[in-house]
Amino acid sequence: MSCLKGGKKKPLKQLKKQAKEMDEEGKAFKQKQKEEQKKLKELKAKAVGKGLRVTGCSGHVTPPSAPPPPHPHVLRHVLRHVLRHVLRHVLRHVLRHVLRTPVGRRSQGQSGALKSVFRSPKSPYQRLSQWMLDISGDQGVLKDVIREGAGELVMPDASVLVKYSGYLEHMDKPFDSNCFRKTPRLMKLGVDITLYGMELGLLTMRRGELARFLFKPPYAYGTLGCPPLIPPNSTVLFEIELIDFLDSAESDKFCALTAEQQDQFPLQKVLKVAATEREFGNYLFRQNRFYDAKVRYKRALLLLCRRSAPPEEQHLVEAAKLLVLLNLSFTYLKLEHPTRALHYGEQALIIDQKNAKALFRCGQACLLMTEYQKARDFLVRAQKEQPFNHDINNELKKLASGEFQPPDVTSYKDRPSLTTVYFTLQHYRDYTDKEKEMCHRMFAPCDNGSTIGEK
Structure with missing residues (x-):
């Protein structure tokens, strides 16, 4: 009996002792883990402060990589937004300053700055004239070939068969055209054609050629124009197609x-x-x-x-x-x-x-x-x-x-x-x-x- 009692008490004490030791070891491990997490947080904070990147659970620190470039559409949108905002702010500031300043007290510098701000861009015909060929020598008749022709040039005093359409600036519909006719009228140079610029332009064309011309007022309708259809001092654009011509003068x-x-x-x-x-x-x-x-x-x-x-x-x-x-x-x-x-x-x-x-x-x-x-x-x-x-x-x-x-x-x-x-x-x-x-x-x-x- 004594042996049995002794055998029961001894294992129980050992178990309690082992459990107590395990509790102490667990507390020590948790304490150590808390200290390590604290150190890791401190390291992360230092790395972020220096602009470094921390990867992985171990807190490995790597230098930062270059960010990807923005998309062109995004960049264009951002620039447009910024420029719009800046221009709006500048214009508001200039207008406010001009309106608050009396007319008599405005200096020449302020007037010049105002003119530079509100200077209008080039007109469509001015931009178009930069790419055209001067055939009159004084920028009065400009030509742009759309489709090349073949054969000989038009003779002086010839009778020409042409299709044409005349346009004013900032207008989509022609003010004069014969393209709606099934068979255009045969016109004789110097007799039936009244625009001097058109005569000069036709003399540079060949059969089948399609060209665009800009006529300044001296070569078109003059300083008075042709009211109410043609305003004074109007530069006109003509699209001319030379179908055929006959040398009837000979x-x-x-x-x-x-x-x-x-x-x-x-x-x-x-x-x-x-x-x-x-x-x-x-x-x-x-x-x-x-x-x-x-x-x-x-x-x-x-x-x-x-x-x-x-x-x-x-x-x-x-x-x-x-x-x-x-x-x-x-x-x-x-x-x-x-x-x-x-x-x-x-x-x-x-x-x-x-x-x-x-x-x-x-x-x-x-x-x-x-x-x-x-x-x-x-x-x-x-x-x-x-x-x-x-x-x-x-x-x-x-x-x-x-x-x-x-x-x-x-x-x-x-x-x-x-x-x-x-x-x-x-x-x-x-x-x-x-x-x-x-x-x-x-x-x-x-x-x-x-x-x-x-x-």
Whole structure:
């Protein structure tokens, strides 16, 4: 029993003793940990005070790295904000100082400072003029090429075909423009163009060129301007596109000479002048100015008919005459003069008997003159030369089907009697009935494999 009691008491005392020792060790460890944390805090405080960076739990101190650069947008925004704030502050201070100071007591230095603060920037035209080429020599006409052209420069006294738009400063809409026209008007330099600056600018351009010009008041509308559209002393901007030009001055001077003087020039000169007149007529024809086109064509024909050429160069004259005669025939058809159209068409056939265009023009003229058999002969000959020509085949089909109507006889000056009109219409009906039957067989499809014309 004693052994058992002794064995129980001894382990309990040891446990208590060990527990007490462990408590003391724990307190000592906590005290030591508190001291270390205190030292670490002191080290961190010293490092932060010196601008160093502390990393990790151990308090390792590393030198600070360079901060990343700010984003450009952020920097721009900050600078804009700072400048706006500074300028607002400066302007407020200057205005307050000026308003508080009487006018008589303001010094020249204050006035100069005020002018420098409120000095206006350069205008848009002034900034644009810095990059433009001076073509007048006194900064009066400035040019900026937008699209390059090709060929020769515009000749003095030439007739030009241009598209243009004129703008005033600080305005988006043009005060003058011809770009809305389908076919711009042909203008002659020195006659139809009133702006001296535009004439100087056009003389520096080539075909197809697009350029921008600045005209100072002496080269535009002067000191008075053109009220109320153009203010006084206005600098104007023009955008000009040179579509084409004709050297009509040379042809005008040549046509003003006598026949003896014209004979002294070589044949190539005559052909060139005649070609210029024909091109002039073509342009007028495209503008539906048929009478003016006829005048130009006749001038070209007169030059070619009046000039004699050696046999080896006669074909050049005949080729030029053929083009003019065809144009004259077509122009007279547009002017509703079928007799003259037939005359010039037959003159063209004398030069080239198989010319399909001349045969077609003669056929059209005969149709307007109600000479249907003669018209059919011309059209069939034209179809023989060009079987797949759409216009020729359409006229033949209209003539065969009776769709072609005779012209209004009341439009002629010499109105025929009712009897003449009746017999004319009756003859037209009889003719169309015969042509219907014949052309129906001509244009009918061959279903059974038979040839055209076989029953």
